[in-house]
Amino acid sequence: MINSTDFPEPAIIPVNGVELEVFEAGRENKGKPIVLCHGWPEHAYSWRHLMPVLVEAGYHVIAPNQRGFGNSSRPAEVTDYDIEHLSGDLVALLDHYGYDDATFVGHDWGAFVVWSLALLHPDRVNKVINLSLPYQVRGETPWIEVMEQFLGGDFYFVHFNRQPGIADAVFDANTSRFIRNLYRKSVPPAPPEPGMAFVNLALAEAPLGEPVMSDSDLAVYISGFETSGFTGGINWYRNLDRNWHLLADVDPIIQQPALMIYGDRDVAVPRSESLTEFVPHVEVVGLDCGHWIQEEMPEETNQVISQWLEQQDATSD
Structure with missing residues (x-):
């Protein structure tokens, strides 16, 4: 049960052969859509701090739990989670609301989906904001x-692909511990352990560092994954090479105005050295936080995004 008084109640919306659990705010701002795309292992609830700010700025905010997450559909076939399906869900969501295009915001895996959506369906994306x-x-x-x-068989992307079902079972059996141990900040540096890092994290007795969010907010994530399990979200990883093939023939240049927000302490994702080659109209901002940017520094994240959107609106008028 979502337990924030500010977070909207969901609707179940049929799109692209599945049903998505969608959290919507600012319907009175119809005509100015912005779609928020979570990552893994996340939930649309990760956008709870940003949604009211965007509504106040005049946006119709649409935040789906993407396929495999929360109460959205969880198809059985691994290939049903490739980038054609994930981007197709978002296109169909725009069709549902009667929009030709929208601004898209993504974090983590959601950012990969948004970048890819801008390549596969460039006419449906007017601006891109990605985090991490x-x-x-x-x-x-x-x-x-x-x-x-380069990273070996225990690297989690590789492990998810080469040993299907192993990590899923560990996460499903230790959902609360895994989520609580994962959502931390200021974790002291340590040499890598043998084995698969996320499996080790799911089995670790005590978390390191400091919590990123409150127990009540964590409970929303935990409840979401107790409902959905982890396999649907992990299947996104199991399509990475398939996505590589599916993106073979598209123009690789992102033409839309873009904002890229990094967490300067993010140990999971390095900064891109070639970003401006492929995203020529990008503005880059770094915040003093780790991977969970909008959870760790919500006010600063909101400010960066709202100011950038305001600037874009001013230049397009």
Whole structure:
């Protein structure tokens, strides 16, 4: 049960052969849509701090739990979570609301979906705002192959692909502990442990660092994954090489105005050295936080996003 008085009640909306649990605010601002796309292991609730700010700025805010998450559909086939399906869900969501295009905001995996949506359906995206994950350049070798070569078989992307079902079962059996141990900040640096880091985290007795959010907010995430399990979200990872093939023939340049927000303490995702080559109209901002940007520094995140949107509106008038 969502337990924030500010967070809207969801609607179940049929799109693209599935049903999405969608949290909507600012319907009175119809005509100016902005779609918020969460990452893994997240929930639309991760946008609770940003939604009222965007409504106040005049936006119709649409925050889906994407397929595999919360009370949205969880198809059984792994290939039902490839980028064609994930981007197709968002296109169909725009169609449902009667919009030709929208501004899209993504964090983590949601950022990958938003970058890819701008490549596959450029006419449906008018602006891009992404957090944590920069544009991923499509090199000559599929992504999982590259990761396996350089980062080894225990790297979580590789592990999810090469040992299907193993991590899912551990996370499902330790949902509360995994989420509580994962959502931390100011974690002291330590040498890497043997084994798969996320599995180790799900089994660790005590969390390190400081909590990113309150117990009541964590409970929303925990409840969401107790409902959905983890396999649907992990299946996004299991399509990474398939996505590499699906993106083979698209123009790789993002033409839309873009805002990229990094967490300067994020150890999971390095900054891109080639971002402006592929996203020429990007503005880059770094905040003094880790990976969970909008959870760790909500006020600063809201300010950066709202100011950038205001500037974009001013230049387009």
